[in-house]
Amino acid sequence: MSVSPVKRQKMESALDQLKHHTTVVADTGDFNAIDEYKPLDATTNPSLILAAAQMPAYQKLVDDAVAYGKKLGGSEEEQIKNASDKLFVLFGAEILKRIPGRVSTEVDARLSFDKEGMIQRARRLIDLYKEVGVGKDRILIKLSSTWEGIQAGRVLEAEHGIHCNMTLLFSFAQAVACAEAGVTLISPFVGRILDWYVANGDKKTYEPSEDPGVKSVTKIYNYYKKFGYKTIVMGASFRNTGQIKALTGCDYLTISPKLLAELSKEHVKLTPTLSVKEAQACDLEKMHLDEKAFRWHHNEDQMAVEKLSDGIRRFAADAVKLERMLK
Numbered sequence: 001m002s003v004s005p006v007k008r009q010k011m012e013s014a015l016d017q018l019k020h021h022t023t024v025v026a027d028t029g030d031f032n033a034i035d036e037y038k039p040l041d042a043t044t045n046p047s048l049i050l051a052a053a054q055m056p057a058y059q060k061l062v063d064d065a066v067a068y069g070k071k072l073g074g075s076e077e078e079q080i081k082n083a084s085d086k087l088f089v090l091f092g093a094e095i096l097k098r099i100p101g102r103v104s105t106e107v108d109a110r111l112s113f114d115k116e117g118m119i120q121r122a123r124r125l126i127d128l129y130k131e132v133g134v135g136k137d138r139i140l141i142k143l144s145s146t147w148e149g150i151q152a153g154r155v156l157e158a159e160h161g162i163h164c165n166m167t168l169l170f171s172f173a174q175a176v177a178c179a180e181a182g183v184t185l186i187s188p189f190v191g192r193i194l195d196w197y198v199a200n201g202d203k204k205t206y207e208p209s210e211d212p213g214v215k216s217v218t219k220i221y222n223y224y225k226k227f228g229y230k231t232i233v234m235g236a237s238f239r240n241t242g243q244i245k246a247l248t249g250c251d252y253l254t255i256s257p258k259l260l261a262e263l264s265k266e267h268v269k270l271t272p273t274l275s276v277k278e279a280q281a282c283d284l285e286k287m288h289l290d291e292k293a294f295r296w297h298h299n300e301d302q303m304a305v306e307k308l309s310d311g312i313r314r315f316a317a318d319a320v321k322l323e324r325m326l327k
Contacts, residue, residue: 014241015263017270018248025234025254026099029091030055033257034098037264041101043187043236043254045142045167046109046318049091053325061090066326076327083326084108084319085121089128096138104165105129106142109315118143118152119160126162140165140185144312145174147294154181165234168311171304173297175220177289178231185232187254188217190247191239192311196303208246209273212303213237218274221250225279227286241266249274 015037018024026039029052034042053062069083092103105125111117122141129139141156143149145166153164163184169175170189178186190213197212198204208214217235224233234252238244241262244253249272255263289297298304 011267011269013264014245014266014268014270015260018244018253018263021249021270021272022247023101023252024260025101025252026260027236027254027256028052029095030257031057031094031098033260034095037257037260039099039101039255039260041103041140041252041254042095042099043104043140043142043165044088044091044095045106046315046322049088050318050322050325052091053087053322058091061087061094062326065090069326080323080326084323085125085128087322087326089125089132089134092129092139093132093134096134102138102140102163104140104142104167106167106315108319109144109312110319112144112146112312112316113148115148115152115155118149119155122152122156122162122164123160126160136162139163142167142187144315145169145178145186145308146312147177147291150174150177150181150183153178153183157182157184167236168308168315170216170307171298171301172216172219172223173289173294173301174304174308175223176287176297177294179224179227179229180289183231185234185252186220187234187236188220189237189307189311190214190217190235190243191237192307193303194239194243196307200303208242211243211246214243214246217247217250219284221274222279222282223284225276226282226284245270246273248272 024039025041026034027043029044029048065083065087068086069079072082088105092105095103107118107121126136140163142165143153156162165185166178167187169186193213221233232251235247235250236254248270
């Protein structure tokens with residue numbers, strides 16, 4: 001059924017409608033995109049910062065980070081590490097001038113299996129933000145959802161009041177362990193789950209409601225709401241607007257500028273597909289996972305095992321590229 005032009009003018013875009021039901025977060029390090037789509041929050045990662053740092057517009061931030069690394073001195077490796085952390089914080093601080101909410105800043109993926117290393121690095125990033133006048137209430141520290149990462153998140157939240165965003169989350173076991181650790185937010189990946197099923201199965205296309213990534217986030221959302229966990233569910237890594245619309249009603253969704261642009265041009269009626277009421281009526285059973293049970297349940301999910309290790313390698317590779325650029 002076609003909508004008359006007059007009616008279409010009155011109808012809000014899919015993006016505006018989505019914002020009534022879900023907190024929209026910009027998945028980018030590009031300030032212009034943030035200015036244009038006015039999200040509440042923004043997320044960054046090594047890949048996004050690497051892309052942004054290569055744009056001429058952001059050369060000054062790169063120069064400032066390099067100057068900072070040199071000023072602190074030490075070995076070349078230490079200087080580059082300090083410059084890299086500073087660059088993440090400079091981008092984050094600039095993004096915060098453009099949004100009312102929080103920015104997510106990632107701890108080096110090469111520390112994904114080092115609980116103490118992640119805690120130390122997270123505290124360092126928070127100190128760097130403090131130096132530029134940004135309080136920890138406006139920061140989410142991103143950690144890989146390994147067992148070690150989840151336990152680092154537990155300590156940072158409980159002992160240091162540092163809010164964490166658990167990233168590279170693919171399995172239900174990871175989601176359960178994060179809820180039990182009391183972290184602020186999780187980022188279950190939608191698109192990368194779909195990628196895996198398309199690459200490893202016979203089926204090459206999925207309706208949004210049958211999309212394995214959408215189904216994964218829906219299950220996690222329902223579990224959290226049914227059992228009263230406060231951890232925010234933020235769907236991430238989308239491949240198309242169908243996946244996003246199928247998760248209308250999710251707590252948060254972090255969306256790339258390209259898909260934000262598509263949603264702002266679409267004029268279809270959006271109705272929430274996720275709700276607390278429906279979640280509370282679902283038939284999921286409560287689980288408790290210690291380390292042994294976590295490792296077993298996560299290991300049973302081949303997709304999650306492969307995508308978690310692949311994601312850590314990719315973020316680590318981009319961190320190395322970023323350091324080479326700073327060098």
